Amino acid sequence: MGASGSGKSTLLNTLGGLAAPSEGKILIDGIDIYRLSAERQADFRREYIGFVFQSHNLMPYLTAQENVMLPLVVTGLTAKQKRSMAAEMLERVGLGHRLLHLPSQLSGGEQERVAIARALVNQPPVLLADEPTGSLDTATSRQIMELLAEFHREGQTIVMVSHNPDNRIWFDRILTLSDGAIVADSAVGDQVANF
Amino acid sequence: MRLETIVLQNLTRRLGRTAFLLIGLMIGVTTVVTLLSLSDALSRRAQHELERFGANIVVTPKKDQLELSYGGIQLGPLQLAHKEIDEAQLAGIQQIPNYRNLATIAPKVLGAVALADEQVMLMGVEPRAEFKLKRWWTLQGRQPENPAEVVAGSAVAERYNLRLGQEVELSGRNFTLVGLLNKTGSQDDHLLIAPLPTAQSLLHKEGQISMVELAALCHDCPVEEMAAQLRSVLPDADVNPVQQVVKTRMHALGQFRLLVWGIALTVIAIGALLVFITMMGAISERTREIGIYRAIGYRRSHILRLVLAEAGIVSAFAGVLGYLVGVAATWGILPLLDDGSAHWSWNPVLASGAIGAAVVVGLLATLQPAFRASRLEPSAALKSL
Numbered sequence: 001m002g003a004s005g006s007g008k009s010t011l012l013n014t015l016g017g018l019a020a021p022s023e024g025k026i027l028i029d030g031i032d033i034y035r036l037s038a039e040r041q042a043d044f045r046r047e048y049i050g051f052v053f054q055s056h057n058l059m060p061y062l063t064a065q066e067n068v069m070l071p072l073v074v075t076g077l078t079a080k081q082k083r084s085m086a087a088e089m090l091e092r093v094g095l096g097h098r099l100l101h102l103p104s105q106l107s108g109g110e111q112e113r114v115a116i117a118r119a120l121v122n123q124p125p126v127l128l129a130d131e132p133t134g135s136l137d138t139a140t141s142r143q144i145m146e147l148l149a150e151f152h153r154e155g156q157t158i159v160m161v162s163h164n165p166d167n168r169i170w171f172d173r174i175l176t177l178s179d180g181a182i183v184a185d186s187a188v189g190d191q192v193a194n195f
Numbered sequence: 196m197r198l199e200t201i202v203l204q205n206l207t208r209r210l211g212r213t214a215f216l217l218i219g220l221m222i223g224v225t226t227v228v229t230l231l232s233l234s235d236a237l238s239r240r241a242q243h244e245l246e247r248f249g250a251n252i253v254v255t256p257k258k259d260q261l262e263l264s265y266g267g268i269q270l271g272p273l274q275l276a277h278k279e280i281d282e283a284q285l286a287g288i289q290q291i292p293n294y295r296n297l298a299t300i301a302p303k304v305l306g307a308v309a310l311a312d313e314q315v316m317l318m319g320v321e322p323r324a325e326f327k328l329k330r331w332w333t334l335q336g337r338q339p340e341n342p343a344e345v346v347a348g349s350a351v352a353e354r355y356n357l358r359l360g361q362e363v364e365l366s367g368r369n370f371t372l373v374g375l376l377n378k379t380g381s382q383d384d385h386l387l388i389a390p391l392p393t394a395q396s397l398l399h400k401e402g403q404i405s406m407v408e409l410a411a412l413c414h415d416c417p418v419e420e421m422a423a424q425l426r427s428v429l430p431d432a433d434v435n436p437v438q439q440v441v442k443t444r445m446h447a448l449g450q451f452r453l454l455v456w457g458i459a460l461t462v463i464a465i466g467a468l469l470v471f472i473t474m475m476g477a478i479s480e481r482t483r484e485i486g487i488y489r490a491i492g493y494r495r496s497h498i499l500r501l502v503l504a505e506a507g508i509v510s511a512f513a514g515v516l517g518y519l520v521g522v523a524a525t526w527g528i529l530p531l532l533d534d535g536s537a538h539w540s541w542n543p544v545l546a547s548g549a550i551g552a553a554v555v556v557g558l559l560a561t562l563q564p565a566f567r568a569s570r571l572e573p574s575a576a577l578k579s580l
Contacts, residue, residue, distance in 0.1 A: 018490055019574035039494045046492020057487050061208035062201070069196045071491045082196055102208075118491070 001162055002177035008161040009054075009130050011177065015159060016049045016128045017041050028126065046071055050119030052129040056111040058103040058118075064090060064110075065099040068117045075122070089117040093147060109140035116147060120156070127151070129160040133167070145170050198497060202504045216473045216509050217516070223466030224517020224553050225524060227459045228545065232525035234455040236539055237532065238448050251418055251437045254407040254429060256280050279304070279403035280432050287428030288409075293421045299410040301328045304391060306398035306405075308365045311355055317365065317387045319394020328410055332383070335359060336374035342393045346374035350384040365389075366397050407432075463556055470560035474506060478568045489573035502565035503558060510557025514550035521549070 002008050013019040015026060017033045026033045028048055036044055045051075050071075058067045068086035077085070090096055093113040095106075103111055112132055119127055129148065133141035141164075149170055152158050160171070168174060176184035206213045256278055285302060288294065304319040322338040336359045339346055345365070347357050352375050357363065361372045365387070378384055395401045411421055418436040425434040478485070485498055493501075525539050 013574050016490065039496070042489065042492050042494045042497075044492075045490060051487075051490050053487070053490075057483070059201075059205075059484065059487075061205045066196055066200075066204065070201075070488075073196055073198060073201065074493055074497050079196065 001165070001168070001174055003163060006177040007180040008163070008177055010180070012128050012130050012159065012161050015126075016051060017045050046074065046122065048124050048126060050122070050124040050127040052112075052115050052119045052127065052132045054131045055135050056103070056108075056115045058111055058114055060103050063100045063102055064095060064106065064114045064117075067103070067114055068121050070118060071122045085121055086117070089121045090114070093117045107140075108136050109143060112136060112140075112144050113147065116144070116151075120151065125157060127156055127158045129158060131161050131163070133162070133164065141167075198500050199504055202501060202508060206505060206508060212473075212477065213509060216470065217513050219469040219473065220466055220510060220513030220553060220557060221517040221520065223462050223469070223556075224514055224549055225521040226462045227552075228518050228521025228549050229524040229528065230455050230459050230462075231545055232521060232539055232542070233528060233532065234452060235542060235545070236525065236529055238451060239540075251411050252409040252422055252425065253435050253437065254280065254409065254425065254432045255435070256405070257431055257433055278431075279400060279405055280407070280429065282402045282404050284429055284431065285404065285407065288425065290428055291421070291424035293411070293417070293424060296411050296421065297409055299324050299328045300407060301325050301409070302391065302404045302407045304394050304398060304400050304403060304405045306394070306400060308387065308397055309367075310351075310363065310365055310387070315351055315365075315387055316385055317389060317394050317397060319389050319391040319398070321391050322388075325388075328408060329383070331379065333377045334374045335377065336372075339373055339388070339390050342390055343370050344373045344390070345370045345393075346376060346388040347372055348376045348384040348386040348388070349378040351387055352376075363387075368397065463552065466553075467556045467560040470506065470510070470557050471564065474502070474561045474564040475567075478502070478564045481568075482571060485568050485571050486573050489571065495569040498569040498571075499565050502568050503561055506557045506561035506565070507554055510554045511550065513557070514553030517553060518546055518549040 010019065014021050015028075017026070017036075020034045025035075028044075031044065031048075033041060033044060058064075059070070062070070065083065065086045068089055069082045072082040072085060075082075087096070087099055090099055090113075093116055095110060095113050095117070098106060098110060103114070106114065116129075116132070119129075127148075132148070133144050136144060145167060148158055148160070160167075171186075174184070174186040175182050282302070285300070288297070288300060301321065301324040303325070306317055307314040308317040309315075322340075326332060326334075326338055334346065336346070345363060347355075347363075351357065352372075357372055357375070359372060359375060363370045363372050370389070370393075374388075376383060376386075376388075389397070395403065409425075411418055422434045422436040426432075488498060488501070522539065529539060
């Protein structure tokens with residue numbers, strides 16, 4: 001958590017293999033991400049990381065099902081497998097009846113669910129979520145957080161960025177950032193910064 | 196779903212941008228196809244006309260010495276041993292490999308006949324072939340249709356005050372004057388023209404031919420080769436290709452084609468520029484999208500394929516549509532440029548070339564934008580998120 005500009009998204013991008021740290025290294029499953037070639041980094045992201053971006057960022061020209069299939073397109077799965085995995089994941093997030101809708105035909109909450117389904121369809125060990133509820137109303141935000149909590153209960157590791165203090169109730173561990181530095185870590189008993 | 200599916204969905208669901216690129220390229224292809232089709236049709240028409248307009252091979256009896264004359268001015272004696280060509284030998288012309296390239300074979304016999312106590316040059320011809328060959332001849336009256344009919348050149352008609360329908364006595368035999376040649380400004384004005392057998396009989400040259408003019412209809416005119424073939428079947432004759440005519444024709448057509456190709460290449464370059472600018476714009480506009488693709492695990496090569504496939508599909512469609520519209524335009528424009536005798540004809544090389552060139556130009560012009568897209572760093576692309 002942290003205020004705007006505190007470095008939350010940068011931290012997430014660094015963890016996700018999108019932006020190399022200026023010093024230090026990122027180890028996931030014992031793999032030093034930034035020692036991999038650019039192409040292998042792409043493969044790593046596909047296999048290990050699921051991203052949920054701010055404001056959904058779905059492809060406007062693809063249906064919900066096609067959007068969810070995107071990470072599977074560059075795998076060796078058959079078309080049938082891709083379709084069925086995407087449909088199954090959309091069913092999981094409560095959108096089994098909206099498979100063939102374009103993003104413009106979905107509500108904000110539904111688009112966020114599609115984004116979550118896309119991030120998790122290839123079952124990555126880590127889900128990185130950058131303010132997934134930032135553009136949603138309170139009720140819809142709560143639904144999305146419940147959905148993420150459900151995945152977490154099933155064993156999904158989730159690293160989520162938020163500047164909304166109301167979301168603290170959902171988190172197991174809270175790192176608070178300020179000016180690019182961790183100023184509090186709830187796991188070691190520090191106070192969470194009051195912002 | 197495959198990468199190509201993503202491309203197709205993008206193209207079909209973003210019709211505005213797709214249509215802009217498609218129409219831009221299509222106009223380029225249409226222009227090139229129309230220009231080349233028109234040039235092809237008009238060239239063939241021009242070539243056909245040129246080839247029909249006068250002989251490009253002349254067959255004369257073998258001579259024993261060089262002629263000392265130019266433009267009708269005699270500077271020396273005629274050859275000592277002049278003999279005619281045996282008419283029977285002309286059947287051999289049909290045996291040459293390029294016989295089908297001979298549009299017109301116009302044999303003729305020449306000699307002097309008596310008209311009003313004077314000597315006049317009589318030329319015996321096969322009227323249909325001769326008038327086809329000499330399209331610049333215009334006639335009052337008509338061509339001779341039976342053995343007792345003749346046509347007079349303008350100088351002869353003037354000198355002897357000849358009128359259409361008049362009876363004319365030539366070397367003691369009566370003929371009807373059925374045609375008067377309008378003035379040509381050439382030796383033809385001084386001729387009387389009769390059917391070949393009649394003239395041969397009047398001149399006592401039965402079975403003899405004084406010369407043969409041939410019009411060879413051929414795309415690139417292997418006239419020298421055809422002359423060699425004719426020499427082999429006409430051993431007693433000199434066969435002379437009229438090089439100057441052929442070279443002039445080919446030069447004129449070559450210049451025309453050069454101009455058309457110059458315009459076509461300019462249009463192709465403009466088309467390439469249009470694709471380049473459009474694709475560069477599309478890449479900038481889709482930086483965010485590319486960032487997402489990269490973030491969810493697409494390799495650089497996948498991005499490259501996405502962009503190039505998009506350009507390839509649009510270019511192929513533009514090529515096909517451009518070719519069809521170009522053909523339609525050629526159909527529409529040809530009658531305006533010509534009297535209707537030039538025709539469009541199916542040219543598989545142009546069809547495949549137009550579509551192939553559209554794809555190649557589209558892909559080449561997209562290479563740089565595609566590489567640029569594939570090298571976008573995901574973090575930089577995602578900054579706009």
